[in-house]
Amino acid sequence: xINAWNSAIAEITGxxxxxxxxxxxxxxxxxxxxxxxxxxxxxxxxxxxxxSNCQLEVITRSGETRCILINTVKRRNKDDSRIIGLLAIxxxxxxxxxxDREVASMARELRQLLDLANVxxxxxxINGNVNEWNEKTAFITGYSREEALDKPLVSTxxxxxxxxxxxxxxxxxxxGDETSNYELEFRTKMNESKYLLVNITTRRDAESNIVGVxxxxx
Numbered sequence: 001x002i003n004a005w006n007s008a009i010a011e012i013t014g015x016x017x018x019x020x021x022x023x024x025x026x027x028x029x030x031x032x033x034x035x036x037x038x039x040x041x042x043x044x045x046x047x048x049x050x051x052s053n054c055q056l057e058v059i060t061r062s063g064e065t066r067c068i069l070i071n072t073v074k075r076r077n078k079d080d081s082r083i084i085g086l087l088a089i090x091x092x093x094x095x096x097x098x099x100d101r102e103v104a105s106m107a108r109e110l111r112q113l114l115d116l117a118n119v120x121x122x123x124x125x126i127n128g129n130v131n132e133w134n135e136k137t138a139f140i141t142g143y144s145r146e147e148a149l150d151k152p153l154v155s156t157x158x159x160x161x162x163x164x165x166x167x168x169x170x171x172x173x174x175x176g177d178e179t180s181n182y183e184l185e186f187r188t189k190m191n192e193s194k195y196l197l198v199n200i201t202t203r204r205d206a207e208s209n210i211v212g213v214x215x216x217x218x
Contacts, residue, residue: 001022001023001024001025002020002021002022002023002024002025003021003022003085004087005017005020005021008090009090012058012060012066012068012090012092013029013058013059013060013061013066014060014061014062015029015060015061025042026038026039026042029058029059030056030057030058030059031057031059031065034056034057038056041054041072042072042086045072045073045074045086046074046083046085046086047083048074048083053069053070053071054069054070054072055067055068055069055070055093055097056068056069056070066092066094067092067093067094067096067097067098068090068091068092068093068094069090069091069093070088070089070090070091071088071089072086072087072088072089073086073087073089074086074087075087114132114134115134115135116134116135117134117136118136119136119216119217119218120134120136120137120140120196120215120216120217120218121134121136121137121214121215121216121217122134122137122148122153122214122215122217123203123212123213123214123215124153124170124212124213125211125212126174126210126211126212127152128152128153128154128167128170129150129151129152129153130148130149130150130151130152130153130156131149131150131212132214133145133148133149137217140186140188140194140196141157141186141188141189141194142188142189142190143157143188143189153170154166154167154170157186157187158184158185158186158187159185159187159193162185166184169182169200170200170213173200173201173202173213174202174210174212174213175210176202176210177202178199178200178201178202179198179199179200180199180200181197181198181199182197182198182199182200183195183196183197183198184196184197184198184215184217196217196218197217197218198215198216198217199215199216199217200213200214200215201213201214201215201216
């Protein structure tokens with residue numbers, strides 16, 4: 001049961017100290033689907049195991065869910081050092097968690113758009129290995145995404161006599177020099193040649209560091 005409840009947690013939850021004290025924390029303020037996990041975490045601390053950071057979803061007075069990041073520490077009797085409870089130090093991370101979920105949702109949508117696009121899209125990392133291979137590329141080449149991922153694109157899928165030229169184009173793109181409307185000849189799983197008109201674009205991370213190359217073809 002709760003025996004400490006400061007003004008910060010009162011502000012987060014909407015419950016005053018008088019309302020919260022002596023209430024069972026888990027069954028009162030934690031969503032039912034998370035209660036078993038939280039009880040286990042608290043139980044471990046009360047049995048003497050070291051606490052660690054964990055994220056909880058608490059139910060506020062208005063029925064909202066707030067995400068808090070807590071670190072739990074044991075509380076001991078000052079006379080004989082017996083464990084008599086635990087103290088949770090919390091941080092409200094609701095907005096941060098919401099942004100993370102929005103970004104993850106957007107990433108899933110982009111992945112779906114990429115996979116289902118009606119044009120071939122493929123990509124390589126800075127080492128030239130395949131890290132993007134959508135369904136249209138798989139259909140045209142005969143190689144599934146699983147077969148293509150992590151393979152060196154040029155030596156695996158490009159005809160030997162064209163490899164040096166394509167390698168040079170990809171190397172330039174990895175330095176930021178992009179290429180438009182280049183006719184790329186792929187070798188398919190059936191050992192046929194497929195010609196794709198490709199725009200080769202430099203791929204960058206959130207800090208604008210070059211992390212690979214993307215090819216969008218037709």
